[in-house]
Every structure is written in C-alpha cells, then in structure tokens.
Amino acid sequence: MPELPEVEVTRLSIADRIAGALILEVRQGKPLRWPLQVEPESLVGRRLVAVRRRGKYLLLEMDQGLLLMHLGMSGSLSFAASASEMGKHDHFDLQTTQGILRLNDPRRFGAVVYVRNEQDPVAEKLLGRLGMEPLGSEFDPLRFFQALRARKTSIKQILLAGDVVVGVGNIYACEALFLAGIRPTVAASRLSRRRTDRLHHAICEVLLRAVAMGGSTLRNFSNAQGQDGHFQQEAMVYGRKGQDCKVCETPVCAIRQGQRSTFFCPKCQKP
DNA sequence: CACGGATCCTGATGGC
DNA sequence: TGCCATCAGGATCCGT
Numbered sequence: 001m002p003e004l005p006e007v008e009v010t011r012l013s014i015a016d017r018i019a020g021a022l023i024l025e026v027r028q029g030k031p032l033r034w035p036l037q038v039e040p041e042s043l044v045g046r047r048l049v050a051v052r053r054r055g056k057y058l059l060l061e062m063d064q065g066l067l068l069m070h071l072g073m074s075g076s077l078s079f080a081a082s083a084s085e086m087g088k089h090d091h092f093d094l095q096t097t098q099g100i101l102r103l104n105d106p107r108r109f110g111a112v113v114y115v116r117n118e119q120d121p122v123a124e125k126l127l128g129r130l131g132m133e134p135l136g137s138e139f140d141p142l143r144f145f146q147a148l149r150a151r152k153t154s155i156k157q158i159l160l161a162g163d164v165v166v167g168v169g170n171i172y173a174c175e176a177l178f179l180a181g182i183r184p185t186v187a188a189s190r191l192s193r194r195r196t197d198r199l200h201h202a203i204c205e206v207l208l209r210a211v212a213m214g215g216s217t218l219r220n221f222s223n224a225q226g227q228d229g230h231f232q233q234e235a236m237v238y239g240r241k242g243q244d245c246k247v248c249e250t251p252v253c254a255i256r257q258g259q260r261s262t263f264f265c266p267k268c269q270k271p
Numbered sequence: 272c273a274c275g276g277a278t279c280c281t282g283a284t285g286g287c
Numbered sequence: 288t289g290c291c292a293t294c295a296g297g298a299t300c301c302g303t
Contacts, residue, residue, distance in 0.1 A: 003296060033279075033298085056297075073297050074281080089281085107280045109297060153274070162298080169296055238296095258275070261294080 002056060002071040004134065004167025005210035010077050011053050014101065017079055018060065021048045021096035029091035030108060033072060037122060038114040043067075048096065055130045055166030065116050068126060072109030078102055131164040134203050139165060145196040148188040155191060155199070156184035157258050168203060172210065174238045174263045176202040183271045184262045185255070209234075237263040 002010070026040035049061040058077070060067040071077070080100040086093055092103040092112045103112060115123040131147070132139040147164045148155070158164055159173040168176065177184050179202035182195060191199070213234070236246050241254035245265040255262050 006296075030280095070297080072280095073295070105280095106282065107295085107297095109279070151273090157274090160297085171296060259277085260297095 002073075002075065003169030003172050003210075004053075004056060004207055005172070006215040007053055007056050007058060007071060007167070008135075008211050009215040010071070011051050011058055014077060014079070015051050017098045018048045018051050018101070021098035021101075022046075023048065023062075023094060023096055025093075025095040027086060027093040027095070029086055029089075032091055032103075032105065032108050033070070033111040034113050036112055036114055038065075043094075043114070048094075054127055055133070055162060056169075057127065059118075065114060066118065066120075066123070068111070068113045068115060068123065069103065070111045071103075072105055072107060072111070074107040075103060075105035075110035078104070129163050130166045131162055132166065134165050134167055134207055139200070139204075141193075141197045141200045144200045145191075145193050148191055148196055151188040153188060154185050154257060155182060155188045156262055158188045159203075160258070160260065165203065167207065170260050170262075171235065171238045172203070172206050175236060176206045178237045178265060178269060179206060181269055183266075183269045184257065184264050186271055237265060239263065 023043050023046050026043050028036070028040060043062075043065075046062040046064055049063060052059040052061065056070060058069040058071075060069060069077070078101075079098075080090075080093070080102040082099060084100070086102075087104070089104050089106045090102055091105055091108060091110075094101040103110065113122060113126065117123070118127065132143065144165065148158065151158050151164070153161075156173055156177060159168045159176070160170065162168075174184070176199060180195065180199040182191065182199060237252050240252045240263060242251050244250070245252055245268060248265065248267045250265055250267040252263055253266050255264075
C-alpha cells in the first residue's frame with residue numbers, strides 16, 4: 001500500500017503520539033526483511049523524539065539512535081489498544097508510555113532497522129542511493145531533466161527505481177505519466193526538456209494531491225487512526241485496464257515493465 | 272556499469 | 288467447495 005503519500009500520511013498520523021514517548025518494551029513477531037541490528041531490550045528506556053521521512057522510509061528519532069522503518073508492499077503502522085495481543089501479521093511492537101506503536105505487515109517486505117545515526121554504514125546502505133525528495137526544494141525541473149538525460153531505461157522504470165526521485169511507486173508513476181502525456185515506455189534520455197518539465201510538475205501535483213486526500217485505497221489503506229484514503233477513486237489509468245480513458249474514451253492499456261503492471265492511455269500518452 | 276530478471280512472503284481473486 | 292494460476296502499493300541482488 002505505501003508509496004510516498006501513504007508513508008507521509010502515516011507519519012503525520014503518528015507524529016503527535018510519538019513525541020516524548022518512553023519505550024517500555026519491544027516485541028517482535030516473525031522476521032521482517034532485514035534484522036533489527038540491535039537487541040530489542042537495549043531500546044527499552046529510550047525516548048522517541050520525532051518522526052521524519054526520507055523517500056518511503058520513516059525515521060524514528062530517539063534521544064539516542066534512530067529506527068528506520070519501511071512498510072514494504074503491505075505494511076501499516078498504527079497505535080494499538082493497550083494490552084492487546086500481537087496478531088498473526090503484527091511483527092514489531094513498540095510499547096511506550098503513549099501507547100503501542102505497531103507494525104502490521106502480512107507480506108513482510110517491510111523492515112525496522114536500528115542505526116546510531118544517518119552516517120551509520122547500515123543507514124548509508126539503505127538511504128545512500130536515494131534520489132531527490134519530490135516534495136523538497138532540491139527537486140527542480142533542471143536537475144530532473146539532467147538526471148534523466150543520462151538514463152536510457154524507460155521513464156516508468158526510472159521513476160520506480162528511486163535513484164533519481166524517491167517515493168514514486170507503481171500507482172503514482174502511472175498517474176504522473178498520464179498527467180504529463182508521456183508513454184511509460186519512452187527512454188528517459190529521449191524526453192525533451194519541455195516534457196520533463198511537464199512530468200516534474202505532474203509528479204509534484206499527483207503526490208501532493210494524494211497526501212491531501214489521505215493516500216490511496218487499493219485494497220484498504222488506512223492511516224494510523226484507521227481512516228481510509230480516497231485517492232484510488234481518482235485514478236485516471238491505474239487499475240483501469242480496458243476501461244475508457246476519462247479524457248478521450250480510448251480503452252486503457254496494460255503492459256508489464258520489470259515485472260510490474262503499467263497502465264496508460266495509448267492516445268493521450270505519446271511515445 | 273547499466274540493465275533485466277528472479278526473489279523474498281502472504282493473501283485475494285478468478286477460472287475451471 | 289477445492290485447486291491452481293495469477294496478481295499485488297517495494298527494493299535488493301545477481302548475472303550478463
């Protein structure tokens with residue numbers, strides 16, 4: 001469920017309760033994608049300070065050290081009712097003075113990793129190759145154009161790779177390319193400055209709008225308060241194979257790129 | 272070194 | 288109802 005907007009919505013929904021919470025106990029379920037890198041008990045007694053976001057990672061700042069959390073494909077974070085048992089797909093619990101912060105992740109592609117700081121080699125390995133923050137000031141049209149100019153892979157796969165710009169997953173890549181009128185299969189290096197400008201704008205637009213709408217609901221994304229997002233109803237092409245394009249009424253096409261589904265309108269999106 | 276493909280894991284869905 | 292194949296919002300690793 002989580003692309004940048006869902007992660008950001010999650011961050012916003014836990015930020016208040018995180019601040020100042022004292023860790024009382026740490027419980028783990030089944031193994032996640034990467035090991036925690038520290039004995040869970042050693043986190044007891046630390047205080048959570050704030051939660052930031054880098055790409056699709058949440059960075060839980062403690063008075064000492066940092067927890068990097070990733071929601072993978074199916075993860076969600078929420079505050080659980082006190083004294084509630086861990087369920088089948090609950091794999092990480094942080095019991096605090098402000099409640100139980102709980103990671104639920106059926107597919108277990110997510111992770112919780114402890115690092116001392118962002119210069120820690122493990123943090124460097126996970127965060128070091130990440131590209132520009134699409135909602136940050138470093139993501140400007142010229143740098144975007146220059147980064148794409150060097151890449152011969154299809155623009156859709158470049159967006160997903162996250163080393164040029166982070167946070168754009170499969171849904172928003174499809175949607176942004178639709179808004180920009182760009183065929184997902186076009187080689188990134190072949191896009192004109194004018195077209196990369198349009199794409200830059202589309203990415204900002206689609207991500208900001210999704211955050212404002214509370215994220216996507218594909219199966220059922222909900223934030224830590226249990227409120228659903230509504231973006232999915234707004235999708236122009238994602239998940240709409242064979243249905244009429246909302247702009248020109250041409251049937252939406254679906255193809256595979258790098259084992260991921262890509263949806264596009266063959267008329268609105270030019271090669 | 273840039274790319275495509277396989278891979279991790281579980282659940283939902285659709286065809287027969 | 289069961290069984291099987293396919294698909295799912297991510298990202299790394301490995302071989303070419």
